[in-house]
Amino acid sequence: MIDQRIAIVGGTGQFGQHLGEALEADNEILISGKTLEDAETVAERKNWGYGASKDIVQDADVVIVSVPISVTVEVINDIGPHVPDDALFCDVTSVKKKPVDAMEGYSSEVIGMHPMYAPSNSISGQKIVLCPVEGKKWTEMEEFWKDNGAEVHITEAEKHDKAMSLVQGLMHFSELVVAETIRKSDMTGADMEEYSSPVYQLITDLTARMLNQKPGLYGSIQAENPENEKVRERFKQSAEDIQELIGDEEAFAGKFDELGEQFDLEGAQGRTDDVIEFLSDEVR
Numbered sequence: 622m623i624d625q626r627i628a629i630v631g632g633t634g635q636f637g638q639h640l641g642e643a644l645e646a647d648n649e650i651l652i653s654g655k656t657l658e659d660a661e662t663v664a665e666r667k668n669w670g671y672g673a674s675k676d677i678v679q680d681a682d683v684v685i686v687s688v689p690i691s692v693t694v695e696v697i698n699d700i701g702p703h704v705p706d707d708a709l710f711c712d713v714t715s716v717k718k719k720p721v722d723a724m725e726g727y728s729s730e731v732i733g734m735h736p737m738y739a740p741s742n743s744i745s746g747q748k749i750v751l752c753p754v755e756g757k758k759w760t761e762m763e764e765f766w767k768d769n770g771a772e773v774h775i776t777e778a779e780k781h782d783k784a785m786s787l788v789q790g791l792m793h794f795s796e797l798v799v800a801e802t803i804r805k806s807d808m809t810g811a812d813m814e815e816y817s818s819p820v821y822q823l824i825t826d827l828t829a830r831m832l833n834q835k836p837g838l839y840g841s842i843q844a845e846n847p848e849n850e851k852v853r854e855r856f857k858q859s860a861e862d863i864q865e866l867i868g869d870e871e872a873f874a875g876k877f878d879e880l881g882e883q884f885d886l887e888g889a890q891g892r893t894d895d896v897i898e899f900l901s902d903e904v905r
Contacts, residue, residue: 622764622765624648625648625682626651627650627683628652629650629687630652630653630674630685630688632660632671633652634687636736637652640687641667644765650669652669652677653673674699674700675700678704680705682708682709684710685712686700686714687712689841690716690838690842691837693719694720697712697724706728707728708728709728709732709758709761709762710731710732711724711733711734712724713734714733715735717752717782718781721733721754730759731755731759732754735750735781746772747771750774750775751775751776752777786851790843790846791853794856796831797839800828819901820893
């Protein structure tokens, strides 16, 4: 992507700044923020242009919406009438169907993007899901991600959201349930460390890692993906189904084997063995 005028709505946020830095080498970057003062502060430090959201998009070749999930559609509808019809209209949230549907109403060039990594990481080696909807310019963003070493996956918005209801919705929800169950126990985290195997420590560390992030992000992931409600209901029903098998050795074994068919058991064994060995070496 070269010689493009790129407007990043929400460019003062961590991911907005990350994108601006990755795109600035051959392009003109303009950003907006919660306030004009915020945008000015970041823009002067980065040597970018800045302005109100409705202003910076008007002559843009590419518009990228990088705001919290909960307000993404609202922001799209606010700036949409000011986006050129032939501008490439993009977003970077972890929910895709609602944003791309909204962007379609304002541009003939639309792509939903989901960078599956934190802005503190480099792009190289990261997974990026692209959901192109309209036009042909979206390949410019595909080229940008690939040029920076990303692993790009192209799919439909509906399929993305269904997959994310498991990858994010289910996993985050189950971690929250685990954390709440531990909280309700009569043992502290310090007590548990005395008895923790490397596997238990890894699982609880992953839960703690999530809880070390901003709650608004994880609350929005649960609330904004329409597929998540169905997954949460299946989670609760599955817990009840498994509980009914406890004590019935034959039925439990049958279910255990059935569940194993859904996974790459040998691959998982090898990968987790490597992680456990690494963790064990760390505490020696």
